[in-house]
Amino acid sequence: QVQLVQSGAEVKKPGASVKVSCKASGYTFTSYGISWVRQAPGQGLEWMGWISAYNGNTNYAQKLQGRVTMTTDTSTSTAYMELRSLRSDDTAVYYCARDRNYGDAFDIWGQGTMVTVSS
Amino acid sequence: SYVLTQPPSVSVAPGKTARITCGGNNIGSKSVHWYQQKPGQAPVLVIYYDSDRPSGIPERFSGSNSGNTATLTISRVEAGDEADYYCQVWDSSSEIRVFGTGTKVTVL
Numbered sequence: 001q002v003q004l005v006q007s008g009a010e011v012k013k014p015g016a017s018v019k020v021s022c023k024a025s026g027y028t029f030t031s032y033g034i035s036w037v038r039q040a041p042g043q044g045l046e047w048m049g050w051i052s053a054y055n056g057n058t059n060y061a062q063k064l065q066g067r068v069t070m071t072t073d074t075s076t077s078t079a080y081m082e083l084r085s086l087r088s089d090d091t092a093v094y095y096c097a098r099d100r101n102y103g104d105a106f107d108i109w110g111q112g113t114m115v116t117v118s119s
Numbered sequence: 120s121y122v123l124t125q126p127p128s129v130s131v132a133p134g135k136t137a138r139i140t141c142g143g144n145n146i147g148s149k150s151v152h153w154y155q156q157k158p159g160q161a162p163v164l165v166i167y168y169d170s171d172r173p174s175g176i177p178e179r180f181s182g183s184n185s186g187n188t189a190t191l192t193i194s195r196v197e198a199g200d201e202a203d204y205y206c207q208v209w210d211s212s213s214e215i216r217v218f219g220t221g222t223k224v225t226v227l
Contacts, residue, residue, distance in 0.1 A: 035216060037162075037218075044205065044218060044219075044220055044221040045154075045156075045162065045205050045207075045218040045221070046218065047215065047216040047217065047218060050214075050216070059214050059215065061215060062120075062215075095161055095162070097162075099216075102209070103149075103150050103208075103209035103211070104167075104209075105152035105164050105167035105168070105207070106152070106154070106162070106164060106207070107164050107167070107173065109161040109162055109163070110161065111161055112161050
């Protein structure tokens with residue numbers, strides 16, 4: 001079946017970096033993109049950015065520009081999201097979601113990865 | 120940037136109809152998607168392109184979009200519909216995705 005499986009929970013210190021993976025299966029990886037969405041504890045959903053699995057084009061949310069990098073490995077159908085210079089307010093559950101682009105909905109979601117930033 | 124405003128909460132008795140609004144400037148010109156999120160779970164798509172339902176989503180879920188307001192309607196509400204609901208659009212001018220503020224639906 002079509003699914004996205006994410007890597008496990010992470011605990012990081014302020015100033016460190018984290019890299020979360022999202023492995024796709026059940027569909028042609030390069031026919032879609034991947035959006036990353038995060039949710040701080042008790043808060044709403046925040047879109048972080050999008051990457052095309054076809055050509056690697058990216059589009060990042062302005063507030064994260066310079067701190068986030070999204071990549072894909074088509075040989076393993078895996079998308080990655082790296083966030084640098086972590087702060088306590090980056091503590092959140094991070095989701096990947098399938099997103100074809102041009103206004104399509106996020107039809108498949110990963111299970112989420114908890115990232116805790118604490119000294 | 121584009122802002123989507125939802126009521127923080129909606130309460131509804133079982134069997135009744137819940138309507139969740141999503142307000143945005145001329146949102147009727149955009150395509151709206153809706154997600155349901157239960158505690159501790161990832162969001163699930165319940166309505167896409169204003170009013171289409173993915174397979175497996177009950178017909179009780181419907182959507183509309185016009186003017187400055189999009190609406191998700193849940194008919195014959197059940198206890199299992201209790202969740203947070205988020206609207207979402209794509210801003211074509213910047214190609215960014217925007218989520219609404221979210222609405223907690225409580226079944227009385």
